[in-house]
Amino acid sequence: MNEVVRQPKTGPKTRRRTASKEVRRQQLIDATITSIARNGIGGTTMSTVTEIAGLSQGIVNFHFRSKQNLFEETLTFLAREHHDHWHKAYTDAGLGALDKLLAIVDAHFHPVICTRKKLSVWFAFYGEAGRRAIYRSLVDNIDDERFEISTELCRLIIEEGGYSGIEPRFVAQMLESLYDGLCLHILMYPGSLSRDEARRQVRGYLSGIFPKHFEISPA
């Protein structure tokens, strides 16, 4: 009664019925970023994320263990992306210390990195005690690495220029604070401060500190 020759539903080529694990994960991380930007991290629920991703409710707990984990992986993703970006810029830049430093500066305000969507996530983690701790456990080493590199570059620049009375760590600290302060302003007053103006602010600061290096190249 059932002699019809059945053919396998899934041929060797159509075996992958659904997206691969990695694709799904990235899809959900992107949706999380979008949702945090749109609804805030407190207004971001499994529903908002999965709805933006166009997937079903329960899938987050399937691919990530929990909401907490989803958030951590989202931050990790952004941190890695950010790191890769400035690190590549730093590596690819010219040989001069200033060039390398400016490459790092510019990386912070690159259109791919310095998005209001992504800034929303960063400041979501800055905004709450518990998440600040998570941030530190996940991102501190990256921040430290950049700080050390920046400090060393400043040291070289100071050496090159024979500047006096300038502490490399002091400048590096200044830069880190400026990145955050300017990004906060970009996030809060979108119309009032553009990425490019922010970049120029930092460069303006550096040109004041290292005047000899900026005499020729106004950038």
Place this chain on the structure above:
Amino acid sequence: MNEVVRQPKTGPKTRRRTASKEVRRQQLIDATITSIARNGIGGTTMSTVTEIAGLSQGIVNFHFRSKQNLFEETLTFLAREHHDHWHKAYTDAGLGALDKLLAIVDAHFHPVICTRKKLSVWFAFYGEAGRRAIYRSLVDNIDDERFEISTELCRLIIEEGGYSGIEPRFVAQMLESLYDGLCLHILMYPGSLSRDEARRQVRGYLSGIFPKHFEISPA
């Protein structure tokens, strides 16, 4: 939507103290700040606040209309306190423009203002789209006022010193970003950056910009 006639099962166990409306309100605002610092704004519930205040659950809705309103009044309180502080410093400072500007700078890092508890609240509002809008509606005019004053002071200083190539608004913008960036670092890395170091960072920046004004008094 409920209309069941309720009668309290348990008589009052603790004697009730009656305090003036203003005292209770401040008590609850203080508890809110403490709770936000301790648990984050998302982890701050009516329970955490009233427990810290040593009062009963329902009292917040009695004195403030809602949790949302409590948060807004808390921010308003801090904004007013902050404003009064720097504004008084600005008024009381010596007649020189730089003195006034430095007074404003110092006010930002004053031990009463620049507490990690209070910073927690500020950055809680920076951390989420919805709350950023609330922040702006409540604090923008204060921020604007300070920005205008700082800009004008910079203009005067530039005029006095005959500095060239410096844009007053540029410096004022820089200062605002620095306040935020440095405060974020104080909040995130308590051991690594003290209020005093932060203050010195800003002064160091200004001494680089306005060297003539700093020749004699290195502060």
Place this chain on the structure above:
Amino acid sequence: MNEVVRQPKTGPKTRRRTASKEVRRQQLIDATITSIARNGIGGTTMSTVTEIAGLSQGIVNFHFRSKQNLFEETLTFLAREHHDHWHKAYTDAGLGALDKLLAIVDAHFHPVICTRKKLSVWFAFYGEAGRRAIYRSLVDNIDDERFEISTELCRLIIEEGGYSGIEPRFVAQMLESLYDGLCLHILMYPGSLSRDEARRQVRGYLSGIFPKHFEISPA
């Protein structure tokens, strides 16, 4: 406004049965009717409803959006049931106008329709300003339809019998008031007035108004 990451403390103790959306909705509507009859609409809480339905607290907000919506859908269900009942009776009745009118009358006191449980719901909506408005927005068109049909039937009966001094709308209005008044008495004094006696009351009234039509068939 809360964003604490929650994790259920207790694993699921009862196995979860998954039913179709429509089945669950009807189950909850039935439970709502039962609860309103038992506890009143004010004493009907999400707990009473879900307990009667044997389901968990949160399920009402899952299938209906809110308690308010649950109540509205419950009323809509009863209104539709009632309408379908009298309308079918009206359609199925013999060709005579009186037959059709009596069919409508009888439908009001049919054992499936005229339950104390269901009457409880109707009068719950009559009992409060806000709910009266909801009732009107949901049921008015049905009531209007019946009123128009009844009026037309009365007009035909008057024509047939050559009755004088009788206004069709007047009789229809009388009938509508009688339905409500009698149902209220059934609801309030269960032992004192049966559905059947109520039906006979209305028929008695009509036989007084339209004597010729009742000469032969006393019903």
Place this chain on the structure above:
Amino acid sequence: MNEVVRQPKTGPKTRRRTASKEVRRQQLIDATITSIARNGIGGTTMSTVTEIAGLSQGIVNFHFRSKQNLFEETLTFLAREHHDHWHKAYTDAGLGALDKLLAIVDAHFHPVICTRKKLSVWFAFYGEAGRRAIYRSLVDNIDDERFEISTELCRLIIEEGGYSGIEPRFVAQMLESLYDGLCLHILMYPGSLSRDEARRQVRGYLSGIFPKHFEISPA
């Protein structure tokens, strides 16, 4: 040290500093009726009542024992008022049985009695199981009295007119149902049915039942 001759603060005439108990109670009952009409009985809180009365929160529990008691006293007040009204009309009416019956009918639709505000309270009590029980415990004897009187009047009228096939209790029951049904329509569709039309409906019914009695007196 304290030899000043003190005079009593409260002279014999100004002793009553505040309104008498009865005045306060009535003030609160009136406010309760207004609130029930405006907010529904479920939306009526101690606050809505005391606010309408222009008094302080805690006063209800002072003059009435509880909210429940306030509601019961409000119903009792209305029941007594209603009873006094129709009973006086019944007593004052002409000697004829029909006159007395019509006096009772008219009393139900008197402008002082048949207010939407007051109807709101009646139907609030009809609308919920628990309150229906309270209604019965408080008002049943009044309703019974009126039913018996009406029945007796109908018996007399039937006797006088020599009507056949009419059951006095049947007519009395009809009248009671009509009162409720018509009042419900007045409450729900204010524009559509006036007190006067309602009164005419009942009279129209009676004129159909007792035609001989209405031959001469048309109104």
Place this chain on the structure above:
DNA sequence: AATGAATGAGACTTCATTCAT
């Protein structure tokens, strides 16, 4: 007699997580 701040039980609602399908 009156006020109104305070209490706390309980209502509605949200939502992370689970799991039958």
Place this chain on the structure above:
DNA sequence: CATGAATGAAGTCTCATTCAT
């Protein structure tokens, strides 16, 4: 792999009642 119905803890808010003043 994926879906989405279901659970239940926890949060916000309301409000009858109490009682110091």
